[in-house]
Amino acid sequence: MKKLFSVIILGLMLSACTNNAKEEALIKQKAVAAIKDSLRLDSFKKAEVQQKEKQKEEARLAQIKEEKRMLLLSERNEAASRQYSNEEAAPAKKKGWSQAAKGAVIGAGAGALGGVLIDKKDGRGAIIGGVVGAGTGYLIGRGQDRKSGRVQPKN
Numbered sequence: 001m002k003k004l005f006s007v008i009i010l011g012l013m014l015s016a017c018t019n020n021a022k023e024e025a026l027i028k029q030k031a032v033a034a035i036k037d038s039l040r041l042d043s044f045k046k047a048e049v050q051q052k053e054k055q056k057e058e059a060r061l062a063q064i065k066e067e068k069r070m071l072l073l074s075e076r077n078e079a080a081s082r083q084y085s086n087e088e089a090a091p092a093k094k095k096g097w098s099q100a101a102k103g104a105v106i107g108a109g110a111g112a113l114g115g116v117l118i119d120k121k122d123g124r125g126a127i128i129g130g131v132v133g134a135g136t137g138y139l140i141g142r143g144q145d146r147k148s149g150r151v152q153p154k155n
Helices: 002-087 099-118 124-148
Strands: none
């Protein structure tokens, strides 16, 4: 009985070893093929990712280039406007009467009134007072215009 069991066990062992070796080899080949396929797929995926990254980088560089171009154009426009504004460096001319004109008119009126009151003969005092008052009022008003920037100050 012992011999019979040992022969059966030995037969089972031999039959089990021969079948598994072939199946294991087949499984190993399939696993190697699957790994190679996955590596190929991974390399394709990596290539796609790299291509997308390159496209993003190119788009970013194009955007930066466009921003630089717009900045240069705006700087040129500002420089051109500054150049034209330098020609007009004087402040914009103000509308209305200048202080010099107002001073001349007020001075002429005050001088004529004072001249009439001082010299009562034939309007001679009014004329002299008006001329002197207009000149004085003009000089005072011109000084105010220089201070306000309406007229360029003397160098």
